[in-house]
């Protein structure tokens with residue numbers, strides 16, 4: 001994969017003029033009206049940021065790069081901020097939002113809101129009792145909306161199964177979003193978008209048997225909050241091709257199962273405007289590296305394997321943008 005580079009200063013200045021981060025507000029309004037969804041991709045390092053941006057650029061799709069607390073701990077914000085800024089210079093025409101994924105508390109949400117690189121944050125109070133989740137979310141929303149350049153806030157109601165920020169949510173602790181509560185939650189907290197628990201979970205083991213999603217919840221919330229942006233976490237489809245490659249070359253991820261792509265497209269048509277993807281990126285990279293190491297055991301120039309891993313991320317994201325229906329939908 002070729003990463004475009006600006007070597008000419010005039011062009012660089014031109015790029016700086018046009019680059020701008022946006023919030024997700026306008027992206028979501030168009031996605032809702034057009035019955036498609038915007039992809040939100042978790043990023044932790046340079047190669048993934050490059051792969052995702054290259055795909056967004058090639059497909060002319062709007063996109064969200066999201067940074068979790070884990071990503072901040074791994075790479076550190078100075079590096080992540082620098083990489084994001086560079087991405088904006090290299091891809092000046094991207095319609096891009098940078099978002100905090102699963103903000104655990106007010107302090108981190110505020111720190112990200114105060115950081116110019118973020119235009120959007122998630123405050124995840126889904127583990128709290130209903131009223132406490134509302135109160136925490138409202139506190140973040142009030143802060144974000146009162147900024148001189150207002151930013152946007154995603155919240156979560158209901159509890160996904162799987163692993164969130166290293167806290168394992170067991171199946172018995174997971175519960176689906178109650179549409180009545182969702183309406184009250186949005187009204188009282190003022191959040192700009194809401195993540196629903198509809199049967200997905202984080203990670204590569206989403207279903208023990210046939211995948212089932214609660215489409216009725218999307219339908220119900222959508223009809224009671226017309227035009228309101230809904231979010232689906234845990235949306236990786238865990239492609240068989242990656243799982244098989246991992247397992248063929250020494251991996252041990254048996255019985256991994258994700259959300260079938262047809263279900264993602266259906267959810268997008270029904271009112272899901274943001275679809276979160278992290279696991280599929282991890283699988284694309286791991287499958288590529290495992291195959292490479294097995295086939296070329298004497299190679300130790302890391303560029304030789306990080307380059308195809310980055311290309312695998314790009315190809316996976318390009319495919320996903322078509323599944324979501326957001327290819328060709330960017331506005332500059």
Ligand code: G3H
Pocket residue numbers: 042068069070071101102163164165166202278279
């Ligand atoms: O929802 C969780 C995301 O996949 C981020 O995962 O906390 O390991 O960065 P992480």
Ligand code: 13P
Pocket residue numbers: 042101102201202203204232233234235236237276277278279280
């Ligand atoms: P996956 O684990 O399905 O990729 O979900 C990622 C996610 O929801 C990030 O917030």
Ligand code: ZN
Pocket residue numbers: 102202233234276
């Ligand atoms: Zn999530």
